[in-house]
Amino acid sequence: MSHDDHHAVTIPAPGPEFVDHEVAHHFNTPVQEFQALKLGFWLFLATEILLFGGLFAAYFYYHEMYPETFVLGGKQLDWKLGALNTSVLLLSSWTMVMGVRSAQTSQKKKTLIYLGITVLGAVIFMCIKYMEYSAKNEHGLIEFGHLFDGYNEATGQLPWFTDHDNVMASVPHGHMFFAIYLTMTAIHGIHVIIGAGLIIWIMFGTAKGRFHAGYFLPVDLVGLYWHLVDLIWIFLFPLLYLVP
Amino acid sequence: MSQPHHPDGFGDLDMGHHHVGSSAMFATVLIALLFLTFITVAVAQFDFGSANMLIAMGIAAVKASLVIGFFMHVKWDTAINKIVFMSSFLFLSLLFIFTLADLFTRRLDSEMHITKSPVDKEWVHPNTLPNGGH
Numbered sequence: 288m289s290h291d292d293h294h295a296v297t298i299p300a301p302g303p304e305f306v307d308h309e310v311a312h313h314f315n316t317p318v319q320e321f322q323a324l325k326l327g328f329w330l331f332l333a334t335e336i337l338l339f340g341g342l343f344a345a346y347f348y349y350h351e352m353y354p355e356t357f358v359l360g361g362k363q364l365d366w367k368l369g370a371l372n373t374s375v376l377l378l379s380s381w382t383m384v385m386g387v388r389s390a391q392t393s394q395k396k397k398t399l400i401y402l403g404i405t406v407l408g409a410v411i412f413m414c415i416k417y418m419e420y421s422a423k424n425e426h427g428l429i430e431f432g433h434l435f436d437g438y439n440e441a442t443g444q445l446p447w448f449t450d451h452d453n454v455m456a457s458v459p460h461g462h463m464f465f466a467i468y469l470t471m472t473a474i475h476g477i478h479v480i481i482g483a484g485l486i487i488w489i490m491f492g493t494a495k496g497r498f499h500a501g502y503f504l505p506v507d508l509v510g511l512y513w514h515l516v517d518l519i520w521i522f523l524f525p526l527l528y529l530v531p
Numbered sequence: 532m533s534q535p536h537h538p539d540g541f542g543d544l545d546m547g548h549h550h551v552g553s554s555a556m557f558a559t560v561l562i563a564l565l566f567l568t569f570i571t572v573a574v575a576q577f578d579f580g581s582a583n584m585l586i587a588m589g590i591a592a593v594k595a596s597l598v599i600g601f602f603m604h605v606k607w608d609t610a611i612n613k614i615v616f617m618s619s620f621l622f623l624s625l626l627f628i629f630t631l632a633d634l635f636t637r638r639l640d641s642e643m644h645i646t647k648s649p650v651d652k653e654w655v656h657p658n659t660l661p662n663g664g665h
Contacts, residue, residue, distance in 0.1 A: 333619035
C-alpha cells in the first residue's frame with residue numbers, strides 16, 4: 288500500500304454480535320500490527336522478569352547468609368494456604384488460556400465465562416493472602432500499622448517486627464525473612480490486582496464484541512500478563528512456604 | 532511491501548500463524564502443573580540437605596517451562612518473541628552468577644573470622660531488650 292493511498296485496513300467482524308477491527312493507521316497490515324504490539328509486550332514481560340529477578344537474587348543472598356532464619360521463618364507460614372493459592376493461580380491460568388482460546392474461535396459467551404472465573408480466582412487468591420497477612424500482623428511478625436515507621440536508632444530495632452511469641456528468638460536477623468516475604472508477595476499481589484483489573488477491562492471489550500477470530504490481541508496480551516503472575520508464584524511458593 | 536493487501540477482506544492476509552491450542556492439551560498441562568505442585572510439597576517433607584533447593588527449583592523450572600511453552604503459546608510464537616523473552620533469563624543468570632560469586636567469597640571470609648553479614652551490627656531479638664525494642 289502506498290502512503291498516499293490511505294484506506295483504513297479493516298478486519299471484518301465474523302458475525303452480527305461482533306464489531307469490525309480497524310487497524311491503526313500507522314500499520315500497513317493486521318499482521319504487522321499484531322506482531323509489533325506483541326513484540327512490545329514481550330519486551331515489557333522481559334522487564335517484569337528482571338524486576339522479580341532482583342528480588343529473587345536478594346532472597347537467595349540472604350537465604351545463604353542466614354539459612355536457619357529462613358527455614359524457621361518459612362515454618363511461620365501456612366504451607367497449606369500457600370499450596371491452595373498455588374492451585375488457585377494454576378487453575379486461573381488454565382481458565383485464562385481457555386478464555387484466549389474462546390476469543391480466538393469467536394465464542395463470546397465462553398470467553399466471558401472463562402475470564403469471569405479467572406477474575407474470581409484472583410479474588411480468592413487475594414482473600415487468602417489477606418488472611419495470611421492478618422495472621423502475620425497479629426503475631427507481630429509484620430505489623431502493617433508500623434510498616435513505614437523509622438527504625439529505632441538507639442536499638443536498631445524495626446517497629447514492624449516485634450515477634451510477641453518469640454518464635455524467631457533463636458535465630459539471627461529474624462526480620463529479614465519477613466521483609467523479603469512481604470516485599471515479594473506484596474509486589475506479586477499488586478500484579479494480581481492489576482491483572483484482575485485488566486481482565487475485567489477485557490471482559491467489557493468482549494461483551495461489546497470487539498474480540499473475535501480476526502482480532503483478539505488484547506485478550507492474548509492480558510493472558511500473557513496473567514500467566515507471568517502465575518509464573519512468578521510458581522517460584523515464590525516453594526521458596527517462601529517450603530523453605531529448602 | 533511486495534504484496535499489497537486489500538483493505539476489504541483479510542482472506543489474503545496471513546492470519547494462519549495464530550496457533551489455537553486444543554482444549555485437551557491445555558487440560559493436560561493443567562493436570563501436570565497441579566501434579567508437580569503436589570510433588571513439590573511431598574519432596575519438601577524429606578531432608579536432602581542442600582539438594583532440597585536444587586530439587587525445588589528444578590521442579591519449579593519444569594512447571595515454568597510448561598506455563599511459558601503452552602499457556603503463553605511461546606512454543607508457537609515467532610523467533611524474535613522467543614529471543615526477547617528468553618534473553619531476560621540470560622540477563623537474570625548474569626545477576627545470579629555475580630551475586631553468587633560474591634556470596635561464596637564472603638563465606639570464605641567468614642571462615643577467616645571476618646564479618647559475614649553486610650548488615651552486621653550486633654543483632655538482638657526485640658524482646659531481649661529491656662524496653663521491648665521500642
